[in-house]
Every structure is written in C-alpha cells, then in structure tokens.
Amino acid sequence: MLSSFFLLAASWITALSGQGEHRPAVRLARDFVVAKPVSSATLEATALGLYKPFVNAREITDRRLMPGWTQYDQRVLKQSYDVTNFISEGTNTIAALVGRGWFAGMISSVGLNPEECGWRRHPAFWAELKIEYKDGTREVIGTDKRWRSAYLLPALLDNDLYLGEEYDATFDDVKWKLPLAEGERGGGVSVISWPGAIESDNSQGVRVMAVLKPKKIIRKPSGKIVLDYGENLSGVDRVTLKKAHPGLTIVIRHGEILDKNGDIWRDNLVFARQETRLTCGSGPIVYEPSFTFYGYRYAEVSGWPADETFDETSVQAVKISSVGRRTGSFRCSNELVNKFFSNVLRSQEDNFVDVPTDCPQRCERFAWTGDAQVFCETAMMNYDVRDFFRKWIRDLNLLAEHSGGTFSVIAPYHTQLKPKREKGGAGSAGWADAGVVCPWMYYRKYGDRTILERSVELIEKYVDLQDSVPTPPTIGDHLALGKKKTDSTFVAEALRIEMMRLAGLVDKTLARAEKARHFEERRSARLKEFHAKWFDEKGELKVRTQTSAAFTIVYALAPSAVAREKAGRLLVDEIRACDTHLTTGFLGTPVLLRALTEIGETALAYELLEQTTCPSWLYPVTMGATSIWERWDAIRPDGTHHPNWMNSFNHYAFGSAASWLYDTVCGIRDMTEEDPSVAGFKRFRLSPHPGGTLKDAEASLETSFGMIRSSWKRSDGKIIYDFTVPVGTTAELILPGERPVALSAGTHRFVR
Helix, strand or coil: CHHHHCCCCCCCEEECCECEEEEEEEEEEEEEEEECCCEEEEEEEECCCCEEECCCCCCCCCCECCCCCCCCEEEEEEEEEEEEECCCEEEEEEEEECCCCCHHHHHHHHCCCCCCCCCCCEEEEEEEEEEEECCCEEEEEEECCCCCEECCCCCEEECCCCCCEEEEEECCCCCCCCCCCCCCEECCCHHHHHHHHEEEEECCCCCEEEEEECCCCEEEECCCCEEEEEEEEEEEEEEEEEECCCCCEEEEEEEEEEECCCCCHHHCCCCCCCEEEECCCCEEEEECCCCCCCCEEEEEEEEECCCCCCCCCCCCEEEEEECEEEEEEEECCCHHHHHHHHHHHHHHHEEEEEEEECCCCCCCCCEEEEHHHHHHHHHHHHHHCHHHHHHHHHHHHHHHHHCCCCCCCCCCCHHHHHCCCHCCCCCEEECCHHHHHHHHHHHHCCCCHHHHHHHHHHHHHHHHHCCCCCCCCCCCCCCCCCHHHHCCHHHHHHHHHHHHHHHHHHHCCCCCCCHHHHHHHHHHHHHHHHHHECCCCCCCCCCCHHHHHHHHHCCCCCCCCCHHHHHHHHHHHHHHCCCCCCCCCCCCCHHHHHHHHHHCHHHHHHHHHCCCCCCCCCCHHHCCCCCCCCCCEEECCCCCCCCCCCCCCHHHHHHHHHHHHHHCCEEECCCCCCCCCHHHHHHEECCCCCCCCCEEEEEEEECCCCCEEEEEEEEECEEEEEEECCCCCCEECCCCCCCCCCCCCEEEEECC
16 A cells, blocks of 8 residues: 555756766765654665665665665666664655765776767766655656755765775765755755666665684885784774874775785785875874775785784774575584685675676686676585575566577676677586576576576576587686696587486476477487597597596586496596596586596595695695685795786685585585485485595585584494484484484484
8 A cells, every 4th residue: 555655756966976987986965844643654775786775874774785786787786675663754765875985986988989878978867756645645856857955065975886985074974965055055956767677675685794803914114004804704894083183184095915025915906996085184083995805815904003003903894795694504524625615605795795796806706607697506505695696687587688698697787798699509518507407497496486487588598599500609717727638629519418317307396397398309419429529449538638538427428337437537538647636627617526436536525625735725724825826826836926826816616616615515405406305405415525634524405494514523443423304304314334214303423
C-alpha cells in the first residue's frame, strides 16, 4: 500500500563540479519544513557515481562506496535508510555529496581515446525522502530542480578511484548541509535522463572490516614516515590531527612493497596515483577519504606537522570489503600452508569490493571474468558471498544480453567497449566461461536454483555461440611459466567441451531435457574432433604441458583409458622434469592438484603444495607475502621485482588451490554433479586424503543446514578421523582404501 502511494517523485539531477581534470565532488541539498509529528521517514537514494547522504548534516549510514558498480545503462541500485530519528519539526535539510566513482572517474575511460568517456563525464544523484505523519498524511521529497548545489568553496577538491582524494579542511564542509540562512541562495541543478532502471539494492555492499594500526613506524632521514600495516589490504586512511595547522598539507602515498632502500615501491601502479592530500584547517580533524580506496600494505606520510606527535593512532588503515561472514576454515600442522590459506582469505577480502576485481591497487581493478570463474568455488567456501555473486552475475548477464549472448571478459563494463562478436561472437574461452561456471557453482554450493533459472537461456546461447566457430578466442593459460606454452587453440577447444558438459548439467537440473540432449550430442561431436586433432595414434597428447595433461584428466578429454593414463604419466613427468615445480597459469593451476588426485598421485600433489622454492604456492609466503601474487615470480629469489609493470601483489587467481585444502586434504566435497537434487550440501562426501608432511589437518564449512567439520591427525602410528554431519543432511564417507559408508547427522570418530 505504501509503495503504491509513492510514485515517480524524483528525477536524476547533477550540477557543476569544477573545471577540467580538477573535479570536486558535487554538493546537493534541499530544505524542507516539517510542521507536524512524524511517524516514519525513509530515504531512498542512488547515484551515477558514488554518494554519501546526510540529513541535517548528520551521516546516516556507515556503508561505503554506494550505490556500487553495476551495468549502469541497464540498472542502478538504490539504497533505503530509516531516517525517522534524523528529522525534527521545523526546517530540515537533506544533502548528498556525489563523487565520480566507477561511473565518471578515470576507471570508466580506460581503453578509450582522450576525448571519450565511458559513461558520462559528470556524476548524478537520485533520491526520494518518504515521510509518513502521525495524522496519516504522507509527503515525498524527490530530487528535482528545487534542489540546490553548493559549487563554491568545496572541501573535497578532487576524488577518483585511481588518483585518490584531495581534501581542504580550511573550507567549511558543514554549512552547505544545513538550511540556508535568510537571503542566501544556492546554485542551480540540472535534470538529466538516464536509461538504466533503478532497482532496490540486495547486494552485500561495501563495509568496514577492520581499522588497523601500523605494525611499524619507520622514520626516514628525509622526514617522511613509512607505515607498515603488516598485511596487504584494500582501504583508506584515517588521519587524526589533534591540533590546528591551518594551510599545512599532508600527503599520503600508498604501495604494496618496499624497495631495497626501504622506500615504497609504486612502479606497478602506472597512472593510479593512490594518494591522499589533506590540507589542515583551524581545528582538530579526523579525515577518511569517501570516494576512493587503495590497495596497499605501506603508506608514506610527508608533511606531518613538527609540533604534532605522530604515533600509531595518527594514520590508521580502514580496511573495507564486501565479503559476508566467514563460512569456511582450514588449519594444518604446516604453518606455511596455513599462511598461504590466510593469504587466500586476505586476497579475497581485498578484491571483493562490490565486484570481484583482479587487483585493488593499479590502474585496472576490473571484474575480470576469468579471475572470478577460476576462484568462485574457493570464494564460496571461504565466505558467505551469496548476495555478492547474485548481484555480480546479474550484471554479467545484462552485459551478455547487450552483446547478443557473448559473456564479456570484464563485467560490468561501459558499452563503448562492449564484447565484440567477431566471427559469429564466441567470447573468450576461460574468461567468458564465467557466465556458465559461476551460476553452476552458485547452485552447487548454495542449492539456490534462481540464479540458474535466470541464467539458463544465456548459458545455452553462449555455448551455442562457442560451438558456431571453428575455435573460440581465448587469452589462454595466462601467466604460465616455462619455455613450453600450452597452445591457446587447445585451451579454447578443451574448455568449449567442458562448457557443453556444464550446460547439459544445468539443463538437466532445470528439466530442459531437449537442450540437455542437444549439448550431449554437440559435446560428443566436438570430442571426436578434439581426439583426432590433439592425440596421436598411440593416444599421446600432442601438446606436452602440465596444463594440457591436467585439462585432459579433469575435463575427461582422453579418447580412451590408455590415453588418459598416458596423460597422467605426462603430467607427472612434466612436474618431475621441473624438479617438482608447477608451470601452470590462470587456467591450468585450478585443476592441477585435482588432476594429480584423480590419477592416484596425491603424494605428488602434496609435494607440489608444500614446495617452497619458486615457482610454488608457498614461495611467496617464504618471501613475506601476506596476499596472493599475480605472478609466481613477482619478486625473484634475488630480491628483484618482475620487470613487467603488470605485477600485482594482490591477485586471488592462484589462490584457487585452496579449494583442494577443503575437498581433498580434509575431503569436504559437494555431490551436485552426481545428483543435482542434493545441491547445497544436502548430501555430500567426506573423503580426506592425509599426506605430505602434515601431522594433522582440520576444516569446517557452514552450510544452510549447519556446520560440516572434518579433521584428522596422526597418533601412535594411527590416524584419528573426526567428522560432524549437520541435521537434515547425509554424508558419504570414503576413508583411504575403504568402501563408501553412509553417515547420518551427528559427530563421528574413526581410528585407522
């Protein structure tokens, strides 16, 4: 009843906000009079850009970076706030600070010509304040030309996700949020149109995870102060000044590592300045940037006033993320493996900032679909990311609809750089595959069919598009090492066959029998072509790499049992030839340990996992990493950095191996692909594989049914296994060398 009363009371508005490249945030406000008692008041607001809402100069939410990053030309999310307690009788003011964000900042123009912009050059704001009075009457105050702008004397001088923020506290940053004095006037606003629908926000949102004090404060001879927060993070500074220092400017620069001189190394940022500039005012101040965030472990402070004590509370790190509560845990007797797992968690936290980004620091920070699809299983085990992926998959799908069925390599994305449908439009194998993999994994882990139902027609169209070309395009096994590279054509054709299998599973799950048969037939036909092209008459793979062998095993690509066995021998030989090191890239790494497990080489898988020299999962840990590196050799054993600028120290793709810790080391694995009706861990497998140097290991996973636990430890020549099966579920237990047995709800112990 309430929603039907409040209809179309608002328009998109914008206003002047600086000149050239120097753009203050837009400041918008509207006064209104409350003449009688209020029963309730709700503010609904959103922006093309980013916004902070105020009522009577009071912040009304602790969320960050609203409204989030969506496919703006298709939809924008609006947030709802209860502001009843912020309103009083008399004159009130609703106000909004509106920043450039993903919509109008530099990030929206990457890849375009200088005269172009990705969406539009200026941000815009939309809001409706809905008031119900105690006498039963109602009022709606929406954004329109009656709003005013505060163009002159802005405190927030500049804001950009890449560049950072510049704030001048000598300007009054409160008065514009309060009612105008008699005789005062504000600047005008413009009403604009925008095609994207305004939808209610059901996303995870961006929130503060922690406020960190520096672990070390390093004072340089130059007078600069270097802060080490002890971990890589995504966040902003919280600067606290206890005295007045009018006109003094403090500059804070951010980076992930230090160079050999102990200075912040920033070469990998390229044009992402990652800088906070704060000009002090005439009183104490606590300042945090509003419309940016940085990827960093170290902060360099210059210009700190000589008469102001600098301590661990002076500049703190406000860590932000969109992950929900922790749902998964893992621990074992090898502390390096534990640190690797901790680094996986941290890289997920730091890169799940509204969308699943590749990195949080350099001039990129895009939601690359290849990164997301290889990591989504691990992500869904580590944290509750249901709302996070639901929101992102929706925008991935909207962009595919715009492009005629091709999933993009990046989503959301401005449509000037929309996915191209060259040669019939196949999409990039391994990246665009996220449109198939992520909805299916979401169903596997959460048992929620709605994402599959909303995605199925696009999944079918995409896989058919891939089948319509001789070979789909692909970025390939990105950042693989070694002289022998996996042929990109092999990668694309192998993954096309796997996508046909997954599409068939989706269709079976949704009772789309005819389409399921279609993909089974097409997969069979493509497999025959694949066998003829990539295997010789003896069943040997023609592409001789770790990735090609792992693909063949995990994706069931071999023409015979003999050929599969030979692929297994090839995989082992290639690993041994590299002195038990991996050479795989973004696409081969996620299936490497699984492939070894499937061919009975779990012992070798453990050797790879526990390898500490480069390249390996634990090598970065030995070099002091607190997050997952983009490159295996981001820092080389001699201490030099990889020479390529594309060298992030906070990428999660190689952290996808953490799923093996859950499903093999401790053996917690869903059985959805065997029986789609038991998705969401309604029925699951417990099949731990003790091995390596590990003396014990334990993992847990919170599901919608309750907590699953699996642990084992070696004791007096035996292994003690402990399991917890939640009420409402059953488990299939397979201990090493034994037949499967059924476990009912409860706790169970086995000694072998």
